[in-house]
Amino acid sequence: MITPSLPHFLVVGALLFSFGLLTVLTRRNAVGILMGVELILNAANVNFVAFNHYVATAIAGQVFAVFVIVLAAAEAAVALAIVLAIHRSYRSIDSRDVNLLRE
Numbered sequence: 001m002i003t004p005s006l007p008h009f010l011v012v013g014a015l016l017f018s019f020g021l022l023t024v025l026t027r028r029n030a031v032g033i034l035m036g037v038e039l040i041l042n043a044a045n046v047n048f049v050a051f052n053h054y055v056a057t058a059i060a061g062q063v064f065a066v067f068v069i070v071l072a073a074a075e076a077a078v079a080l081a082i083v084l085a086i087h088r089s090y091r092s093i094d095s096r097d098v099n100l101l102r103e
Helices: 006-026 030-054 060-090
Strands: none
Touching: 006 030, 030 060
16 A cells, blocks of 8 residues: 655645646636636645645644635635626626726
């Protein structure tokens, strides 16, 4: 039986980050973009907790992971409120349709 070590967790974190970045870059739907951002934040959490477990002796990595979870929850709430406001105005949540915010 293989016991997971630090490189295994780093590969999982890198895959999560890659999938999140790919999602952010390829999706046109605002909710899909938000899901990609959440994947990127979860990749950071995996790395924080893995480094905390295998390298550090304090619980700093777990504290950072909790802060990232709180940040992700706040980001999701604010971003979904913005998406709802955009949907009310433009009747679409396509990110290409909302370029009028720059003007």
